[in-house]
Amino acid sequence: MTHVLIAGGGIAGAVTAMSLHRAGISSTVYEAYPSGADDVGAFLVLFHNGLEALRTIGAHQPVLDVSFPAERIETLSHTGDSLGTRPVSGGEAAEGAEGAAGGRKLLGPRTLRRATLYRALHDEAARRGITIEHGKRLVAAETTEDGRVRARFGDGTAAEGDLLVGADGLHSMTRSLIDPDAPSPRHTGQITVCGWAAGMPPEAAPAQGTYRMIQGRRAFLGCTTAPDGEVWWFANTPGPELSKDRLATDTPERNARWREHVAALFAEDASPAADIVRATGDGIFTSNAYDVARTPVWSRGPMVVLGDAAHAAAPNAAQGASMAIEDSVVLAKCLRDLPSPGEAFAAYEELRRERVEAVVERSARINDRAVPSAARGRGNNRPQSADGSAGAVGSPGDEGSASADGSPGAEGSVGAEGSAGAGGSAAAESLAPSRKTEGVRVPEGADWLLHYRIDWDTPVASASASTPTATGS
Numbered sequence: 001m002t003h004v005l006i007a008g009g010g011i012a013g014a015v016t017a018m019s020l021h022r023a024g025i026s027s028t029v030y031e032a033y034p035s036g037a038d039d040v041g042a043f044l045v046l047f048h049n050g051l052e053a054l055r056t057i058g059a060h061q062p063v064l065d066v067s068f069p070a071e072r073i074e075t076l077s078h079t080g081d082s083l084g085t086r087p088v089s090g091g092e093a094a095e096g097a098e099g100a101a102g103g104r105k106l107l108g109p110r111t112l113r114r115a116t117l118y119r120a121l122h123d124e125a126a127r128r129g130i131t132i133e134h135g136k137r138l139v140a141a142e143t144t145e146d147g148r149v150r151a152r153f154g155d156g157t158a159a160e161g162d163l164l165v166g167a168d169g170l171h172s173m174t175r176s177l178i179d180p181d182a183p184s185p186r187h188t189g190q191i192t193v194c195g196w197a198a199g200m201p202p203e204a205a206p207a208q209g210t211y212r213m214i215q216g217r218r219a220f221l222g223c224t225t226a227p228d229g230e231v232w233w234f235a236n237t238p239g240p241e242l243s244k245d246r247l248a249t250d251t252p253e254r255n256a257r258w259r260e261h262v263a264a265l266f267a268e269d270a271s272p273a274a275d276i277v278r279a280t281g282d283g284i285f286t287s288n289a290y291d292v293a294r295t296p297v298w299s300r301g302p303m304v305v306l307g308d309a310a311h312a313a314a315p316n317a318a319q320g321a322s323m324a325i326e327d328s329v330v331l332a333k334c335l336r337d338l339p340s341p342g343e344a345f346a347a348y349e350e351l352r353r354e355r356v357e358a359v360v361e362r363s364a365r366i367n368d369r370a371v372p373s374a375a376r377g378r379g380n381n382r383p384q385s386a387d388g389s390a391g392a393v394g395s396p397g398d399e400g401s402a403s404a405d406g407s408p409g410a411e412g413s414v415g416a417e418g419s420a421g422a423g424g425s426a427a428a429e430s431l432a433p434s435r436k437t438e439g440v441r442v443p444e445g446a447d448w449l450l451h452y453r454i455d456w457d458t459p460v461a462s463a464s465a466s467t468p469t470a471t472g473s
């Protein structure tokens with residue numbers, strides 16, 4: 001019986017294990033971090049397509065149970081005036097309407113903390129008897145003489161299986177084991193800062209189910225109110241890629257510096273943004289935003305990548321988690337239905353590549369509208385910005401640019417579209433017309449993105465016979 005090693009116990013890792021289990025294939029998940037997922041900050045939005053993919057394997061309910069609906073987006077200007085309110089794409093689900101997908105009620109969009117999502121998926125995987133081993137960082141892998149794969153971990157241990165699925169995220173080791181020339185992530189020129197503000201007066205907090213997007217003069221803040229009244233916020237600030245140390249917010253002093261830095265970006269505005277940031281205690285989370293436009297090779301021999309390891313989108317489209325979930329279910333189906341791993345990997349790639357690259361492109365486009373070209377990153381998978389110079393906004397811990405320059409990003413540089421999810425710019429934004437960029441066609445409208453449906457019961461055809469599609473598999 002086939003046994004699959006899964007490197008990475010994030011979203012794709014746990015969902016791949018459950019999907020394989022449903023397909024009758026056993027697996028073990030090896031997660032680098034020693035304990036649970038408590039250290040993965042931020043919150044995110046899962047759209048209907050991601051939740052629908054979870055429904056395919058019967059794993060949507062635990063996620064619905066720990067999340068709350070995202071229904072509408074209200075945009076405020078830097079003066080605090082409302083620029084209008086509109087539904088989040090797919091938000092009609094939360095309003096109780098029937099969705100366009102087969103008349104079934106739409107499941108999303110839903111908001112939840114990333115750590116909560118990890119925990120819900122881990123608990124559900126464990127309930128199904130799946131083993132997740134912690135403290136196992138994949139550092140190498142080789143094909144054995146009999147065509148199996150041996151994975152080696154940082155703690156000196158090893159494991160053998162028939163296949164190795166790299167669900168090891170943005171900085172994937174599996175991606176470079178498959179192709180040493182694989183591109184590394186590009187910094188998009190944005191730093192995302194998130195926090196949780198307690199005790200806000202009701203007039204300063206968005207109504208339940210509303211994402212309030214505040215277009216400040218120097219940065220952009222999005223926030224929503226959790227059922228317990230806490231205001232969850234994220235701010236997108238243009239700036240150069242920061243080192244791990246400079247991003248860290250693990251001490252009260254660092255938290256305070258980031259809080260003051262972000263609050264200062266909104267201090268001259270008349271919107272509630274600065275007050276929301278100042279009402280935040282510890283637990284501020286900061287991250288560089290990255291993407292990987294194209295990973296040319298997704299599989300080699302018994303190894304394959306999925307989720308962020310295969311195609312990372314900038315957070316702006318708020319679709320990375322949903323794409324990881326979809327990938328996981330489709331890969332499991334392919335392994336279930338096709339006679340050899342090589343055929344399964346080819347069919348999986350054919351079914352997924354066009355769609356995920358369109359999402360990466362769409363996210364990059366939203367990001368690029370929000371970031372001054374000077375702040376964009378210098379990763380090796382995209383053309384560099386013309387001058388490639390440092391970002392426009394410094395940040396605490398980034399002594400080199402923050403205090404030296406101190407000048408905020410160009411006014412009006414912040415994206416105009418509504419966003420949802422930490423750092424995300426929801427699929428709710430008005431969509432740019434279809435265009436070809438770097439060979440990727442981004443379809444018009446949002447249906448292709450949100451109403452993707454995986455038919456678990458219909459067998460997958462081999463790659464040559466299957467039709468690549470952005471609308472379903």
Ligand SMILES: Cc1cc2nc3c(=O)[nH]c(=O)nc-3n(C[C@H](O)[C@H](O)[C@H](O)COP(=O)(O)OP(=O)(O)OC[C@H]3O[C@@H](n4cnc5c(N)ncnc54)[C@H](O)[C@@H]3O)c2cc1C
Binds near residue numbers: 321
């Ligand atoms: C600020 C921010 C906001 C976002 N907002 C949204 C949003 O609103 N909606 C959305 O859909 N997406 C959002 N995303 C993107 C989303 O979080 C990712 O696309 C998603 O987590 C990808 O899932 P994954 O399982 O591929 O990778 P991850 O969730 O990153 O999981 C990878 C796992 O692999 C482990 N790992 C890494 N290396 C190794 C190794 N060598 N060996 C073993 N284990 C390893 C990691 O510890 C981790 O647990 C956001 C991202 C950020 C940064």
